[in-house]
Amino acid sequence: MRKVMLTGDRPTGKLHVGHYVGSLRRRVELQNTGDFDDIFIMIADAQALTDNADNPEKVRQNIIEVALDYLACGLDPEKSTLFIQSQVPELCELSFYYMNLVTVSRLQRNPTVKAEIQMRNFEASIPVGFFTYPISQAADITAFKATTVPVGEDQMPMLEQTKEIVHKFNSVYGETLVDPKILLPDNEACMRLPGIDGKAKMSKSLNNCIYLSEEPEEIKKKVFSMFTDPTHIRIEDPGRLEGNTVFTYLDAFCRPEYFPEFLPEYKDLDELKAHYKRGGLGDMKVKRFLNNVLQAELEPIRNRRKEFQKNIPAIYDILKKGSEKAEAVAAETLRDVKAAMKINYFDDLELIKGQAEKFSE
Numbered sequence: 001m002r003k004v005m006l007t008g009d010r011p012t013g014k015l016h017v018g019h020y021v022g023s024l025r026r027r028v029e030l031q032n033t034g035d036f037d038d039i040f041i042m043i044a045d046a047q048a049l050t051d052n053a054d055n056p057e058k059v060r061q062n063i064i065e066v067a068l069d070y071l072a073c074g075l076d077p078e079k080s081t082l083f084i085q086s087q088v089p090e091l092c093e094l095s096f097y098y099m100n101l102v103t104v105s106r107l108q109r110n111p112t113v114k115a116e117i118q119m120r121n122f123e124a125s126i127p128v129g130f131f132t133y134p135i136s137q138a139a140d141i142t143a144f145k146a147t148t149v150p151v152g153e154d155q156m157p158m159l160e161q162t163k164e165i166v167h168k169f170n171s172v173y174g175e176t177l178v179d180p181k182i183l184l185p186d187n188e189a190c191m192r193l194p195g196i197d198g199k200a201k202m203s204k205s206l207n208n209c210i211y212l213s214e215e216p217e218e219i220k221k222k223v224f225s226m227f228t229d230p231t232h233i234r235i236e237d238p239g240r241l242e243g244n245t246v247f248t249y250l251d252a253f254c255r256p257e258y259f260p261e262f263l264p265e266y267k268d269l270d271e272l273k274a275h276y277k278r279g280g281l282g283d284m285k286v287k288r289f290l291n292n293v294l295q296a297e298l299e300p301i302r303n304r305r306k307e308f309q310k311n312i313p314a315i316y317d318i319l320k321k322g323s324e325k326a327e328a329v330a331a332e333t334l335r336d337v338k339a340a341m342k343i344n345y346f347d348d349l350e351l352i353k354g355q356a357e358k359f360s361e
């Protein structure tokens, strides 16, 4: 079977290091293995509009920011198709048919949508488009016959919904759609990178993000303001690792080679953690190390971004070509779907012949 990867992001802001360790870094690694027959990376503008209907300018402005972040991280348009969701109208058509296979009560049970409704104070009046976006996400995934969807844990309910639609569709209309697999980050820190304040999740509205395009001074300031262990007051005090943001970030970002480079007194992260727990290791020293690690990780990304920023029209061109390719692939799936659903009247010569015979009797 063909191996196809698909994933994407809503263009509501620049991407941050939570996006990076949660999915972006993995996508680039997977891209570079050469294991996939096709890779689609989608800027989900139509989905962003489901809760930003009154702010189209925000979505429009952030398309290029997300595209720049993608390219800066190493997504390569020669290997991965980068495209814009709204430019593939077949996705809407697929969503419309999938809607018949999903109940309102099933959508109401989606925990991610439930949490988002609360966060946005939508309880009293939920836009229908927002409420049904898990169905549109199933269209995104199935249109490209994706087998692998690398995303964060919060997207698990969308994948479950997609699988249900695939199974239902295939059992009602015959084997047509491909069952996708979710690919989650492989460690806890990457799964749920907290904001610099130690709050649950990095988010623009909480003002606790480190962006991929952040300048060195800003990164440093943010690292030094990070939440650690509030009971670790003097250097000699034993420190706690649970909920200690600096150590969570080290779990997500540290590579073995950073120890000889930046902190040669320690063999590895386990040794550093043991010393912190025992007492005698100050927060400042750990923060200085984390700052070095983050600077080393983000510098090449920031520099590549600046290169790509020099030719913005070329990036729109990449997205346009990608959208054209994506549309061609989605159109093929839509053709299969319509045939399976028996709504391909004009392509079905058997139908026309059969009807002609019926009326000539």
Ligand code: TRP
Residues within 6 Å of the ligand: 006, 007, 008, 009, 010, 042, 044, 047, 137, 140, 141, 149, 151, 155
């Ligand atoms: N829901 C995803 C997010 O909020 C974006 C997205 C839209 C997506 N369609 C997708 C992700 C399909 C993976 C597959 O970031």
